Amino acid sequence: MKVVFITPASDLCRMFLYRLGSKVYGQRNSITGPLILGRILKDAGHDVSVYEELYANVDYSKIMDADVYCISTMTSTAPRAYFLADRLHKETKGRVIIGGMHASALPEEAALHADQVVVGEAETVIRDVIEGKITDKIVYAPRLENLDDAPFPDYSLLKTPCSCANVMTTRGCPFCCSFCTTSRMFHPYRERSVDSVMEELRYYKSIGFKYMNFEDDNFTANKKRAKEICRRMIEEDLVFRETFFFGRTDMANDEELLDLLERAHLTRVLIGIESLNQKSLDTINKHQTVEDIEKCAETLSRHKIRIIASLVLGIDDDGKEDIRKSVDFANKINAYQLQPAILTPFPKTAVYEQYEKENRMMTKDWSLFNMAYVTFIPKKMSPWELQIEIIRALKRFYAFLPSFKIGKIFGIGYGLRRLGIWLIAKIGIPGVNLIANFAKGTYIYKLKHMTPEEIIKSENIGTPATKS
Ligand code: B12
Ligand code: SF4
DSSP states (O other): OEEEEEEOOOTGGGSHHHHHHHHHHSOOBOOSHHHHHHHHHHHTTOEEEEEETTTSOOOGGGGTTOSEEEEEEOTTTHHHHHHHHHHHHHHOSOEEEEEEHHHHHOHHHHHTSOSEEEESOOTTTHHHHHTTSOOOSEEEOOOOSOGGGSOOOOGGGBOSOOOEEEEOSEESOSOOOTTOSHHHHTOSOEEOOHHHHHHHHHHHHHTTOSEEEEOOTTTTSSHHHHHHHHHHHHHTTOOOSBOEEEEOGGGGGOHHHHHHHHHTTOOEEEEEEEOSOHHHHHHTTOOOOHHHHHHHHHHHHHTTOEEEEEEEETOTTOOHHHHHHHHHHHHHTTOSEEEEEEOOOOTTSHHHHHHHHTTOBOOOOGGGTTTTSOOBOOSSSOHHHHHHHHHHHHHHHSOHHHHHHHHHHHOHHHHHHHHHHHHHHHHHHHHHHHHHHHOTTSHHHHHHHSOHHHHHHHHTOOOOOOOO
């Protein structure tokens, strides 16, 4: 059977400027689910290809003869996924299967656009679904107990650009922050054997990848294991030019770990700082203190591990001053990048349930759920004030002069990249203001000109609670 996997990207992410921006921001990398499922199907004799809309336009006229279309969903890409599913249903004879993060949270919604929906990790069911042996409209896939049973992602199936291999050595996270989707989707936390990870790295070296990321939600959750992986990378010459990973502030308590990370070139880490307000950290169930954050910043810089400071904007206990304090802190510690994200209540998370109960959701236009839009009524500021804070944060952080300082610390290449982001932020900010002022009917315009109650009414999602 001819099987085509599509990972959609929203209208915004398919724009030329966005693609250019993401090129400046870092290496192009792929989501691994479709490449793993694709390999299972290829090994079973099917003709498989995988497309990602994020990095290139897909020529749909070339894939209209497939027998099955497999579409992945995140929340922000769900509307595009449904559009493609409807179009493929109308214009082809192929079956449409939808899976991934968003479809797993809201399968009934996805089922309106698909022949079948798979909830959860699909490794154990994908072949039977494609070959018609499982026919349920909504298939609840049992989670993968032993991660070593999954094959490695097959990058030869990918027809769109990719310059960095993504490796998941674990699934899930032992913590459970109130806004986090992955710790729920991939529950409980599971680990692959270190041998299997090494074999995968060897495979990427052999096919010529220069860059490799560990995309585990929390790579250093098990420090002993993280150390073992780094140690073997160094011993077996499996070190890549640079490896990005997600970590938590608690990694800074282990000097040996930091030393090994540095030597294995795991030198760019996204740390969820989220907020410098202890009350907010407790509200989101982060299990992290302000002292942890400060210590982490200091220790990582000693080991030349560059921090991408991730902040969550709009936590109930945070006001504008708290957000600005966090941005200034990121500047003070010479964070390599700032990743400010507006708190986004993804379906099935604790914050989503809470805001639903409190009638604080302003929209369910899923395309806005990309962590750049205010989709709920914040507590300590108006929705527009919060929306503007993310822009202010970028402007405050990606300033012209600090780029030179960063260039001096991390090298000229990094300084230039930072200047690129500064330039993009500069073009982006007046752009948003222009839309907010003149593009009537857009969500940004509504945020600026309407009350939350008016927004909710116009987005048709129910009655708002009075803002406290
Ligand atoms: C790598 C990655 C990226 C890469 C590559 C993405 C791409 N090329 O599209 C980059 C960095 C570019 C990226 C971008 C974004 N990402 Co991202 N990303 C990830 C990450 C870290 C790993 C993905 C992965 O490989 N997972 C492991 C594999 C095993 O899981 P999987 O791919 O979901 O597949 C399994 C199942 O979902 C299912 N499945 C998946 N697809 C299909 C399809 C079918 C037909 C079937 C049956 C089953 C099925 O079976 C698979 C095997 O078990 C995840 C976090 C995570 N842990 O998943 C976030 C994550 C998916 N990203 C997220 C977000 C928000 C984004 C952005 C919107 C961020 C932004 N503001 O720009 C963009 C959107 C990109 C887009 N396509 O438009 C969120 C999504 C939350 C949600 N509920 O929607 C996540 C969960 C991280 C988080 N913050 O919680 N991302
Ligand atoms: S630490 Fe990170 S991955 Fe783990 S639950 Fe919290 S946000 Fe999710």
